[in-house]
Amino acid sequence: xxxxxxxxxxxxxxxxxxxxxxxxxxxxxxxxxxxxxxxxxxxxxxxxxxxxxxxxxxxxxxxxxxxxxxxxxxxxxxxxxxxxxxxxxxxxxxxxxxxxxxxxxxxxxxxxxxxxxxxxxxxxxxxxxxxx
Ligand SMILES: [Zn+2]
Numbered sequence: 001x002x003x004x005x006x007x008x009x010x011x012x013x014x015x016x017x018x019x020x021x022x023x024x025x026x027x028x029x030x031x032x033x034x035x036x037x038x039x040x041x042x043x044x045x046x047x048x049x050x051x052x053x054x055x056x057x058x059x060x061x062x063x064x065x066x067x068x069x070x071x072x073x074x075x076x077x078x079x080x081x082x083x084x085x086x087x088x089x090x091x092x093x094x095x096x097x098x099x100x101x102x103x104x105x106x107x108x109x110x111x112x113x114x115x116x117x118x119x120x121x122x123x124x125x126x127x128x129x130x131x132x
Contacts, residue, residue, distance in 0.1 A: 005052045005093060007083050007128035013052065014123035017095070017102040026099035033103065033120040034077035036087075043118070048103065052093040054083045062089035067129050081121065082129040093121065 005013065028047065031040035039045070055062065066072050067085035074087075081088055081104070090106040102121040109115055 002050055002053045002092065004056060005054055005083070007126050010052075010054070010081070010083060010093070010121070011123045011126040013093070014102055014121045014126060017100050017121070018123055020100040021096075024099045026096060026101065028096040028099060028101055028103075032077075033118055034122075035075050035079065036117050036119045039105070039116045039118045044098075047097050048094040048105075049097050050092050051095045051102070054088050054091045054093065054104075056089070059089070062086070063131065065132075067127070069132065078125070080127040080129070081125045082127045084131050085129065087117070 003009075027042070027044055030042040031037065033040075063084075064086045066074060066087075067080055067082035073079040083089065087106050087108070088104065091104040092106070094103045094105055095101070096103070103118050104121050105116065105118045107114055108117050
């Protein structure tokens with residue numbers, strides 16, 4: 001079981017990782033992942049190790065509402081990372097074992113359409129937004 005992270009724990013983890021990886025060159029930054037992207041082929045998936053999750057084991061139908069409500073910034077590099085909101089409530093937290101950078105990953109869609117998406121985790125974008 002990977003630890004369930006709330007916003008505070010996530011921000012703390014993110015900040016520590018940023019401090020650690022600052023200035024460290026790594027293959028995982030080849031494709032900019034500041035906003036959500038389909039997982040790029042340039043990414044060495046074998047280097048990613050799961051370190052936590054934002055998916056609550058008690059919530060079997062996490063909301064599809066995005067934060068902030070009614071103002072979707074899904075693809076934006078500046079979109080807030082609010083763990084209780086979509087798509088963050090479906091994400092696991094992964095660490096690049098080469099440089100220590102952290103990434104969020106989840107699978108978009110279902111059935112015949114499945115897209116693995118990835119976004120770099122940034123401490124300053126984490127927001128502890130309560131569900132409405
Ligand atoms: Zn890396």
